Amino acid sequence: MTEKLNKKIAYDVLRVRLGQIIINEEYKKGNFKIPIHLAFGHESIAVAISNIMENDDKLILSHRNMAYNLAREGSLKPILDEYFLKPTGLMKGQFGSMNLINPSKGVIYSSSILGNNFSVAVGTAMAQKIMACDGVTLVLGGDGSVEEGSFHESLLMFKSLKLSGMVIIENNGWSMSTRIQERRCPLDLEKFLMSYDIKYEKLDGNDPYNYIKKLSNLRKISLETHEPVCIEVNVTTLGDWRMKTPEFPDGKFINYHAGPTPSIDIKNYPNIIRENNEDPLFVMKKYFEQSEFDEMSNEIKNEITKEIS
């Protein structure tokens, strides 16, 4: 990877992070009428996916699509305006957040319904095959969506119809306020996919450079073999906080699902949110000197401030 590309990825991650911080600040002020799912901690996988996409690729997202849409669009204002439901929004204020698409950048469908989008992806991949299109369909789900029957049905169809596709499962361990172990038995996706003879890859560690390398290779395999691949990526959705109540004087743990998060403040930018690999900025920062990282952070801050002012 060239130094130029190396920096571009870092800029992308910083842009998605700061974009979300600004959206969160507006959200805290009560300036949105629509429900929004922030995706702090999802920046690396979103930037990696966006960077491996080619012109003919199609991306199909879920309700927590913010990081991907920010990464694909490359600027905040059209998305911010969309959330404000303004005519100047990315989709003229007609889509809001959970269903936000961006057809000119390959994002053709986003569903607010768990597991709904997998089968639309199969249809899209079938259309690409029929039209002899040199593109791959990428579809995003979470660890909650793999519990839906449509996940299994769609994998079966992907495989049976010999379609190229990348099924990306973001495993953040939670479905709203319920941990996996609180709601179901463990599901070993690798073993499950083995039974379908579908290639499985696990991504962990939030290193966008490592992700890009692996995902590029998987994209190539899928395209060449006309087979789907499934990628399970461990993410931590940051933004949790502790709520003090008489019952919990030290604060009750609140997992972040949707809405504004009080635990992330723009005053702390560009500080990392969590001092470990759960925070993509912590991981990315290791590639740069502190001064260089600060300089890049400031550049992104100036760029976005100018854009939205």
Next chain:
Amino acid sequence: MKYIEFINNLIKKEVSEAENLILFGQNISAGSCLGGLTRDLSVSNNSKIINSTNSENSLCGFGFGLMMNDISSIFFMKQLDFLLLGIDHLVNTFNVIRNTQFKNSVSSFTIFPITVDNGFQGPQSSLNNFADFCSIARIPGYTITNKIDAEKIISSKLISPGFRILSISQRLFKEEIISPDELVYTNDDNSIFQYTQGNDVTVVCFNFSFPNGWDLHNKLKKLGMNVSLFNVNSPTPSGWEKIIADVNISKKLIVIDDSKSENVACNSLIEQIQNELILKKKIVIKRILSEDWVNPVSDIMIIDSENIYNELLD
């Protein structure tokens, strides 16, 4: 010719002439081919027939995915109640599509389920009200009941830009298809058909009750009564003006709806007529369900035409 043979022939013609069309569904080219509905289909070289997995929800999403990417398709389905598994897509996915550039798509997606309305099918035949599916998201939907509407609807709707559901009645499969003598009127959308015109009484049929209405029409005619006979093929028609104008002349209305659901489409027409006209006679024939209505029992709707004739004379 039998009802199902006639419809099968029309479908064969349409799909054989289409380019880049995907036909899919469970057993559509295997076994009985859905009781003959999809028997002997052949398609052009750039089209496909897929005997699909048993994945109704995903097959609905699959069709929408194809449609969003400019490929037309038809999803043939053995039973209307199987479509319950795809309701998410009928509401959520279709609504998203209607709000995007895909609403102007030239590609077609048609779901073609068979309404299981033979009472001996037991619990699944309780779902015989086609309007239930269409009304949940104002989905264009059309029933096929006789030779004339079959020709009109299949030629104009089976492969046409946009999404819709077409359905046929399993109860009629082995019956000779009804062949009305003439078509007096149909609207642009082919959602309302008029087959006869008469000043004595207006008969309007809903869901799959056209055979009952046709039979009643024939018997009243023999008794010297002139009947205007309408069939409402779509649960969400654009307007009732033509029917109301006819009732305004006859002042006598008979509505027949064979749906077993509580929420029947004919109520909308009855309400509007009552708001606009003063009737001399109104007879509404709906299902009267016995206690064993979810069991496998005969559920043929029997209409006492002589009694109705006498009522009309009162």
